[in-house]
Amino acid sequence: MPSDSADEQSQEPIEILLVEPNPGDSRLFTESFKDAKIVNNLHVVSDGEAALDFVNQRDDYADRPRPDLILLEPRLPGKSGMEVLAELNNEPAFSAIPIVILTSSETEEDIAKSHGLDADQYIQKPVEPDEFIDFVQSVEEFWLAIVHQSAPNN
Template identity: 40%
Template sequence: MKDSYPPQPPTILLVEDNPGDVRLTREAFERSTFDATIECVKNGDETLSYLDGCGDSRPYPQLLLLDLNLPKTDGFAVLEELRRNDERPRIPVLVLTSSNADEDVLRSYELSANAYLTKPDCPEEFIEMVETIESFWFEEVHLPPPPP
């Protein structure tokens, strides 16, 4: 892990309303060698509330895994709000969704998503995805330092 990264396990905010996908993602993190804290919210409103509560009471997550198809405020609206609000630190956002529609990919990147991933079909592929996320986003990429 990069020296500038916090010594404690990173926190990843999973934004997912499907309980089966939450379970698969959590199990993939548990079965991988990646030590991370996974916080989970079910919709865009909860995501923005979670982030509004970060700072003094809890640290900001180092990464967001964001589904697009959410009840209430959807993933696109979350991306819009994250990029519009300059008071929050820039948190890398990986769209993790079942859609592989070109218009969803394009719109996600236009709204400053850092990556677009299609959800794997089986648990083994979820584990591979988690290990790839860990390797790339927490070992190779230089992330911005957390806010003071």
């Protein structure tokens, strides 16, 4: 029986890189992703330099997998999320990695776009713990849309 390649792809773990400086939010993200039905490996870093090291698989992250999806908080210590986004956008080797900017408001999305930086998606960051479930579902819907778009037509 022929199988649907998009379904096969969606069953493989998604390597998600969360770039989030707030330890409390990181914990809520991690717990919410564990509770979700989406199959994933969530990796967390807390600043822009670590994010770039992770994506480039260098230094402490040399043995880590390249992420399939990046969730990026724009306000980071040191190198900002917008600087990370700009570096990733300028590197052809990373152009296939979808980047979701975690905004706290529509203003942040407008600021990013005004700097000529365009992420694949902007999702409003949850404020309350029970909103994290909706957030994870938004990420899953975005990921499934990417998988279906990139699946070859039979």
